[in-house]
Every structure is written in structure tokens, then in C-alpha cells.
Amino acid sequence: MYIVIAGAGRLGLILAERLKEDKHQVCLIDKNRELCDSLASKLDNIMIICGDATYPGVLREAKIEKVDVSVAATSADEDNIIISYLAKDFFGIKRTVSRVNDPKHIPLYKYMKVDNPVDSISIIARVVEEEASFSDVMNLLSIKKGRLSIVRVDIPEDSPVANKSLKDIELPSNSVLISVLRGPEIVIPSGSTTILPGDEIIAATLIDSETDLTRSLIGKV
């Protein structure tokens, strides 16, 4: 794929390097001349364009019309909105992704119809919150902007499902157990699998059912 990334800050740079490792074609745009010069001497195989990506001429220089995905990763939200707007509405790019620097600016991304705003601050805040809380449930992965979650649930001694076999357990709809981790063992569950205290359960659940799932596995929320 061909991917254009606007903004060669830490995020843009890491992203460019990773995409390059996955054999994608990458072009980085940044308006800082010195940064561009130093990147150009350091990075092989990544096209670097020095310019302001909120100008259509600069995007055109990056061959934006051939792009599969455009990423607006600058540190200014107004610039990211304009870049994604240009890519989508002016150049007709189907997949645009945009970094949100300040969660307070999310409504503007929404009103300007930016397709995939990624709010890194809120994502990190959620991860830290989950790590910091002593909950027995941990979100491992969010899919479709958090609508589907893969969670890990540690089964406590007093769990209502402890020592029961799976066929006798009633799970909320829209939830499914994927596997049971028991020490070094990984069990792919079937109806006869028995849940033991200390098991770690990996489950997939729609976000609305997460609380119900927690309640049925742990007994409390």
C-alpha cells in the first residue's frame, strides 16, 4: 500500500518506520526544514517532503491521488482536520486517519466529518486507568472503535462460575469465551470445560454486554 503521513513528529516517525518494515510505501510530510533534512539523511526508502500539508499543492507533490491511506499526524488539530478534509473531499481518498491531540477538539472532528479520528490521549488514559484499577477485568483489545472488546477476566475464589462446567453457565448474549488460561496451559473451551478459581478467561464481548459478562463471571461489577 501507499501511505502518506503528514507530520513527522514522534508518532508520524514511528508509524512511518513500522509501515516501512511491513513493506508499505511511505511518504512523510513535515513543514520543519531542519527536521526534514535530518530525516532525509537518516531514513532510507521513505520519501520526505518538506512543506505544509494543509496546502493541496504539497499533498499533490506527495502523489496523494495514488494513496491508499492518508494519515494526519501533526500536533495541531486544526491542521489535521484540514488535511483529512482535503484528502477526503478534495482528493477523494477513501481511507483517512487523523490524530486527535486534544480530546476537547473531538466535536470539531465530528462536525467536519473526519472519518477516523484517533484520540491517543484518551486511549492512553484508559489504558493507565485500567492498569491502575484493581479490577479483575482487563481490556486487551478494542475493535471497531471500542464496540467490540477482547477482555481478560481473572476468576476469583468466590466467583459464581467457579468449579462449574461451561454448559451450566449462563453467559449474557453478545459474549463468548475464547479461551481459558490455566498456568502454562491454554484451554480452548467446550461445554464440558470446568472453570476453576485462578483461571484467566479471555472473552470477546460487545461493549454493552461487558458489565453483564463481568457480573456473571465475577459476581460483582
Added chain:
Amino acid sequence: MKYVIIVGCSRAGRALAQELSSKENVVVIDKSLKNLDLLKEDFNGKKIWADALDVVTLEKAGIKEADALFLLTGNDNLNLVVGKVAKRKYKTEKVVLQVNDAMKKKIFGEEGLTIINKTYLLGEVLKKCIL
């Protein structure tokens, strides 16, 4: 009395705010306190020291009731984004914004947005002087 919101309290915004505030209901937003402090004592309006890209700021400034919104920050992209949102989301009647790049003016222009390009205006005035 008209209800006017001015975003950007640098030279142009400040002069406009100062003058309008004697007759109209004026709210000035700027993210720099220094700029707001430069308004003279006879400024008879409200100052909001905050980020205009935050809709909470816009709503606090009364965007839902405003008759006009002037976007006069030096940041073309901010002016454009806030101007478009005011028009689309809050249906502000008059939205006037300063955009210094002619190309952007052409691309982002839409019905109901008055986009002013300082350089172009100055050029027109200068041309008139020699005619």
C-alpha cells in the same frame, strides 16, 4: 444591538472589538491573555481567555445566540475549521473569516461564509489608487 463574537484579539480583532463594543454586544475570545489585556479600558464587552477549537468555549461565548462570528486569528486553518463548524452546527447567521491563502479560500469557500484575504484586499485598494 447585535451580538458579535470575535475570535482572535491581535491587531485586527482588537481594533474591531474595541470599536464595536461601544454600540454592540461583543465577546472576544483569545488563547493569549496578553492579547486580551491589550484591549483598552473603554472596551465594553466580554473577554474569554480560552481555546476556540473547544466547542465548550464557543458555547460559553454564546455562539447559539450570536448574530455574527468574526474569525481573525492569524491561523488560516483554525479560522476555517471554526467557521465551518459555526455555519454547519450552530447555523450562525454571519460568519466572516480571514484566510490569507488564496488557494484555500477557493477550496474551502462555501455558501454563507465570507472569506477575507488581506493581501488581496490591499492589492485591490492599491490598484484603485493608481486608476
